[in-house]
Amino acid sequence: MKKLLMRLPLLLVAALAVPAGAAEFADGTTDLPKPRFVSIKGGSAMMRSGPGERFPILWEYKRVGLPMEILKEYEIWRQVRDPDGTIGWMNKALLTGRRTGIVRDQQRLLYVAPDMKSRIAWRIAPGAVVNITLCEDIWCRVSKDGKSGYILRGQMWGTYAREKIEG
Template identity: 50%
Template sequence: MMFLAVLALAAATPAAKPAPIDGDATRGVSGLPVPRFVSLKSDKAYLRTGPGDRYPVSWVYVRKGLPVEVIREYGIWRQIRDIGGSVGWMNKQLIAGTRTAVVTGQVRTMFAGADLQSNPVWRIEPGALVRVVLCDQAWCRVDRGGKSGYILRSQLWGVQPGETIG
């Protein structure tokens, strides 16, 4: 199962020299914490080599809801990192605050409660995209297609260690 649907593009023009990043850009001009996780707003989102439309496109993401990590802000541009480690710049209009995560590793068991002794409710494939409902301590409650349950935080990519959600 392919969990990261992307299309690499060759730059049609030589790479533009990146704009200098000043200290204000790393503080989160939006007022939101950096780093933080967000998700892609549409089925087509461009990742650029620098913070502006004049920079070449390095990736085209084709999976709405894919989680990405905002690691820097510069005006309307967000420098993001994806699950594969690719880093680039994306216009803030292409991302949403909806919390999603990707199941990592192997087939995982979802539980009825936040406890390994709780009843297993279903199993989920690695690479599956889930909506994060809440996270507290070691567990996150997630939903996929109307099925919900608890999964260990360490089995997800898209939530910060120790982050409380919900």
């Protein structure tokens, strides 16, 4: 896939990195809302103290899919906050728009329907990263390792209160 992308015209490559309906400007910034949630694309992502490679590395993240919150944009750099509240800068190439969440505090129950009276689908450990497929009101439908279920939005980090997610 990487070789294929290298052969595509530059304009098309830029379009692939930004969701449909969003614009990417010549300086590398977008018209996407800030703040917003994204996730780490690959197996190694460096968080720096400032927007550029000359700034020291604060952290190296090795968890694909870890949710991050974009606070600001500066050229190809994104100021991000991690689930622990640490703020730093990452190159936009290290991030993806795929929505994920991280389970907070303790083991949580996931239900077969968005209702605490429905059957329990499975239990999930704190710190688990899940794919978010749907969020409405106080519930989100998530999946991990072929299992899916509904979790209360407040039991994970990676969405805003009442944010609607379809995907």
